[in-house]
Structure formats: structure tokens, C-alpha cells
Amino acid sequence: xxxxxxxxxxxxxxxxxLNGPSEATGCEILGKCEFANPGAxxxxxxxxxxxxxxxxxGTLKPGGTIxxxxxxNTGIGLALVGNAKGYKTIIVMPETQSREKMDTLRALGxxxxxxxxxxxSSPCHFVHQSRRIAEETPGALWANQFDNVANRRAHIVGTxxxxxxxxxxxxxxxxxxxxxGGTLAGVGMGLKARDETITIALTDPHGAALYDYYxxxxxxxxxxxxxxGIGQGRITGNLEGAPIDTQYRVSDEEGLEQVAALLRDxxxxxxxxxxxxxxxxxxxxxxxxxxxxxxxxxxxxxFRYLSxxxxxxxxxxxxxxxxxxxxxxxGARG
Ligand code: PMP
Numbered sequence: 321x322x323x324x325x326x327x328x329x330x331x332x333x334x335x336x337x338l339n340g341p342s343e344a345t346g347c348e349i350l351g352k353c354e355f356a357n358p359g360a361x362x363x364x365x366x367x368x369x370x371x372x373x374x375x376x377x378g379t380l381k382p383g384g385t386i387x388x389x390x391x392x393n394t395g396i397g398l399a400l401v402g403n404a405k406g407y408k409t410i411i412v413m414p415e416t417q418s419r420e421k422m423d424t425l426r427a428l429g430x431x432x433x434x435x436x437x438x439x440x441s442s443p444c445h446f447v448h449q450s451r452r453i454a455e456e457t458p459g460a461l462w463a464n465q466f467d468n469v470a471n472r473r474a475h476i477v478g479t480x481x482x483x484x485x486x487x488x489x490x491x492x493x494x495x496x497x498x499x500x501g502g503t504l505a506g507v508g509m510g511l512k513a514r515d516e517t518i519t520i521a522l523t524d525p526h527g528a529a530l531y532d533y534y535x536x537x538x539x540x541x542x543x544x545x546x547x548x549g550i551g552q553g554r555i556t557g558n559l560e561g562a563p564i565d566t567q568y569r570v571s572d573e574e575g576l577e578q579v580a581a582l583l584r585d586x587x588x589x590x591x592x593x594x595x596x597x598x599x600x601x602x603x604x605x606x607x608x609x610x611x612x613x614x615x616x617x618x619x620x621x622x623f624r625y626l627s628x629x630x631x632x633x634x635x636x637x638x639x640x641x642x643x644x645x646x647x648x649x650x651g652a653r654g
Pocket of ligand 1: 361362363391393394495497498499500501502503504547549552591593594620
């Protein structure tokens with residue numbers, strides 16, 4: 321089969337059985353391979369929907385510029401979509417995010433603006449800075465992934481429908497973590513429209529406020545996480561009305577244990593949000609009981625984090641456990 325347009329490579333990702341987590345829980349735990357998108361993350365889907373929605377609405381015109389604030393993956397998706405459609409991209413990113421994502425954005429031709437980390441309430445927060453740049457740039461679209469519901473529509477009509485078809489409707493639960501909430505809300509809404517008995521669970525990292533919100537009705541956070549792209553402190557436009565039945569809070573250590581196991585035992589090299597998601601899927605599996613089918617998201621490739629998650633010195637500096645094999649010295653063989 322020949323795909324006529326590179327943009328059609330976005331989505332229709334495979335669903336893979338995660339053997340270790342499935343055997344450990346007696347459930348089928350399936351991972352949606354979003355690292356297989358052209359930009360190597362889940363965010364290509366949202367980028368394409370946001371851009372095509374703006375084109376249809378007339379807010380993005382030929383030769384225009386796309387501006388966005390992002391932890392990186394949405395920027396990478398927007399840069400690819402922008403290149404394919406002839407738009408310039410300006411990407412605002414907190415300087416705390418991985419070097420690999422910044423290098424990738426530069427390599428793709430995006431204009432990269434890095435800003436110091438700041439609270440959402442500060443005008444210096446990357447989201448507000450990106451909005452201001454969009455306002456000051458003629459012909460610019462502010463993608464606004466957090467509150468623009470074209471983001472979750474990508475998952476209602478895309479990701480959720482694919483999961484439904486790939487499982488033949490045999491799915492009991494879905495869980496993932498939240499950055500914008502587009503994935504959780506969109507997949508949740510799409511799956512509930514097919515079968516309202518499917519359990520939709522939030523998996524929250526430490527330092528995010530949504531676990532407390534869904535459990536107790538109060539936005540409150542404790543601790544912190546080194547996971548990039550997830551950890552939300554407010555109810556974004558995309559999260560409004562999300563059908564969430566239950567929630568888990570997963571530590572970086574628990575997520576890293578899954579990242580290590582998925583690499584060592586299954587040959588999957590993933591980012592930390594994927595490990596946190598798989599840990600959440602195992603909790604949901606244990607709550608629902610044996611024999612159930614649980615789907616989660618494998619959000620992005622681990623190759624994006626070689627200088628952090630997969631670097632012994634970095635892990636040690638963060639006080640995190642180091643995967644055994646990272647301490648091997650390269651040796652010469654005669
Ligand atoms: N994992 C990673 C690595 C991401 O970049 C993102 C997007 N910010 C997510 C998970 C969460 O996806 P969403 O924005 O749809 O909540």
C-alpha cells in the first residue's frame with residue numbers, strides 16, 4: 321500500500337500486548353504505540369487536528385504562522401504539519417525540557433523560543449508567552465492546545481475509534497496521564513459513546529493536581545515529577561466534561577520501573593509518561609480483576625530522553641534509581 325500524503329502517516333498506530341504487565345496482572349494490558357507517529361509522539365494527532373480545524377475556520381491562511389507553547393512534542397508535531405502545509409512555526413518551550421526535543425525542533429526548522437520555568441499564574445509561563453507572540457505576529461494562529469478542543473477531537477474520532485476497532489469492542493478499561501487532557505478526555509468520550517460501561521481512569525504523576533480534583537473535588541498537588549509533557553494543575557478546556565470514573569497517583573520510581581521493564585523485557589524504548597501510564601494500567605487491571613482488557617498510551621519514544629532518563633549521571637543527580645545496564649563502560653574488543 322502506498323500512502324499518498326505524509327500527513328496520512330499520523331494516527332492508525334498499532335496496539336501491542338505488553339507481555340510482562342499482562343502476565344503480572346492476569347489481564348490483557350495493551351499499549352497504543354503513539355511513538356510510531358512521524359513526530360514520534362501522541363501529539364502529532366492533536367497538531368494535525370488543530371491546524372486543519374483552523375484552516376476550515378479561516379483562522380490560518382496560506383503562508384501563515386503557527387505559534388504554540390509546549391513541552392516539546394506538540395511543537396514537533398506542529399513543525400512537521402506546518403512544513404507539510406507551508407506554514408512557519410514558532411515554538412515556545414520551558415528550558416527545563418529535554419535537549420533532544422529542542423534539537424529536534426531546530427532540526428525541523430521551527431523557530432524555538434526557550435523560557436525559564438514559571439507558574440501558570442505568572443505572565444512569564446510558556447503558554448502566556450506563546451499567546452503574546454501569536455498576538456504580535458501578523459497572520460499567526462495560536463494553537464492553544466490546552467483549551468482548544470480540536471485537540472481532544474483528534475482522540476474522539478481517531479484514537480478512541482482505532483482502539484475500539486483494534487480490540488473488536490472487547491475493552492474493559494482505559495487509562496492515561498494528562499498534559500492538556502486531550503488524550504484522556506477524547507479517548508474517554510469516544511469509548512464511552514461506544515460502551516458506557518468501559519472504566520476510564522486518570523493516572524496522575526506526583527506534583528499534578530488532578531488526582532485530588534477527581535478524588536475529592538479540590539485542585540491540590542504534592543511532590544514533583546521529572547516526567548515531561550504531563551502533570552496538570554487546572555481543568556483545561558479539553559478536560560471539561562471528561563468522563564473519569566476513577567484515578568491513580570503514580571510516582572516517578574514506579575513509572576521508571578515500568579520504563580526499565582518495557583525496555584529490558586519487551587524491547588520498547590519509551591519516555592516516562594508511558595511508564596507512568598503502564599503503572600496506572602496495572603493498578604486499574606488489579607482493581608477490575610483478572611481476565612479484563614485494559615488499554616493505555618505509549619506516548620513517545622525514549623530516544624527523546626537519552627540525555628536524561630537513559631543517562632546514569634542524570635538519574636543519580638535526580639536521586640532516581642539507575643538502570644543496571646546504564647553503568648556499563650564501553651569496552652574495546654580485540
Ligand atoms: N506524554 C508526553 C510525553 C507528552 O508530551 C504529552 C503531551 N503534553 C502527554 C503525555 C499528554 O498528552 P495530552 O496533552 O493529550 O494530555
